[in-house]
Amino acid sequence: MRVSDSAVARRAAFGAVLVAGSLLASMGCTSQDSGAGAGPAKPRTIKAVPGCDGASWTDPADLSADRSPARCSTGAPAPRPLAETRKLTIATGTLSAEYVAPLQVAVEKGEFKKEGLDVTLKVLPTPDALPLLAKGDIDAQWAAPEAAVINGVNGGFDIKWVAGNFSPDPKSKSGLWVRLKDGERASHVPMAGRKLGTMIGKGSVIAYPMNTSLKKHGGGLDKIQFQQLGSADVLTALRNGGVDSAWLLDPVWRKVDGDARYAFLGGQPAGEPLGGMLFGPNLLKDDVDAGVALLRAYIRTINTYFADDYKKDPAFTAMLARLLKTDRAVLESTPSLRMDWEIRSATTDRLQSAYRAAGVSEGAALPESRLVNRSLYAEAVGHRP
The missing domain is CATH 3.40.190.10 (Periplasmic binding protein-like II)
Structure with a gap:
């Protein structure tokens, strides 16, 4: 990815090495969505996207277990290649879990490349990846708003949850x-x-x-x-x-x-994703076009390959087993996940309540606006608020 002046300055500001496991909040964060001391971000133009009609967005407040996840047509949203290729690194705790499959398939099928993105998936535990994401050494993280993430944001990290991953099939008993x-x-x-x-x-x-x-x-x-x-x-x-x-x-x-x-x-509650894509300042501020392109490729991968019960296709299941390096019979023994790029309202409020009950959260409870940004996937599917 191109290194901007602001990214260089940000990395310099992280001169003191952060200890990976200690993401506890020790100071209040006064920065808003646009960053401490920065003016408001310029509004971005949202255009209608062919193949993504009203079904490509659902009311975030809808928590019903039988909610149909948002969907566009197969192959939509269509690629909009960037003028210059961007190299992006996405950290993930594993490459063998089924919920990582959309990223694996997006790489395998060239969906990221269609956007002008050269994506590397890098295995890193969440505590190790968070400081790197916050200072711009990696671009995105496939994880969840865990207690470490909340505590990191409370301590000043500029990280937001920008897309969901999945909810379980009602038949699942995980x-x-x-x-x-x-x-x-x-x-x-x-x-x-x-x-x-x-x-x-x-x-x-x-x-x-x-x-x-x-x-x-x-x-x-x-x-x-x-x-x-x-x-x-x-x-x-x-x-x-x-x-x-x-x-x-x-x-x-x-x-x-x-x-x-x-x-x-x-x-896990049906219809409510609890993880997905986290962005740091690289894609939230320095190169939003690349951030939207990344989500566009991810959403297109879901619509094209994971829209329904994807395990009904033996050839596709065999490919998934190969990509995830798992036994096909094991993969087929559980229902397909309901892949879902959207984030439900107040999920981060419910998570923070649980962290407090478990005694692993410190600092003030954060409003959703400090932790969630739905605007990038809204732009990718052409949804105007």
């Missing part, structure tokens, strides 16, 4: 499972005081649906004991009594589904 005691029924399982095993820490976005499910059963993140385990150990601990409950991911939950000794208490 989420909170409990081993039932004698006489217990799945309709009400007293969760207060129980031990929960998870490979995901309290600072993950999963804290939000986990807290919701626990509260329905007399628990809550502040009323249970957490035990963080490796991915291979979570199910084992649940089965041998090392933990009373566990957050089981795809396709692990298949191992206990249908077993009367276990009950599914809930998972």
Whole structure:
């Protein structure tokens, strides 16, 4: 990517090396969307986009589980190549998870190249990637507004959530499972005081649906004991009594589904993405055209390859298995994800509430405007507010 004067100045300002794991807010941030000391951003012209009609935008306040995700026609929005090729780096915690598939397919099918973008996907844990994103050493991050992100923004990082990723199929049972005691029924399982095993820490976005499910059963993140385990150990601990409950991911939950000794208490809310694309100042301010182009390619990839039940196509599923380096049978054992580029209203409010309940959030609660920017994907599909 071209290095602008402002990017050089910003990197110089980051002269002191930031410790990756300590993204706790120690000072208030007075900057607005346009940045501290900067004037308001110039309004961008939004033009109608062929193939993206009214169905390409849904009301962000619609949280209904049966909401149809936004969609354009296959191949839309059409590419609008930049005058000069931009080199962009997107950090992601993994390249093997199914929710990363749209990025993998966009690279494989040349969707980024059609926009004049030379995109590199780089595996980096979220704590390591955040400081790099904030100072412009990487351009985007495929992650989620986790506690570390919120705390980083509270501490001055110029980072925003600009596009969603997916919500689960209603048939999915990825989420909170409990081993039932004698006489217990799945309709009400007293969760207060129980031990929960998870490979995901309290600072993950999963804290939000986990807290919701626990509260329905007399628990809550502040009323249970957490035990963080490796991915291979979570199910084992649940089965041998090392933990009373566990957050089981795809396709692990298949191992206990249908077993009367276990009950599914809930998972990620249907119709509400909890992660996706994060932008730093490079694409939020220095080169917005490249930011919109990146989202346009991502949205086109969803509309072209992931619009419906993409696992119905054996050839496409085989390609996905190759790209994700996973067994095809494992990939086919769970329902297709509902890929969704939009961000729901107040999701970041609900996430922050969960982080506070888990004791991993510091500083003032941030308004959505400090954490979310929907204007770039709105421009990509031609939606005028």
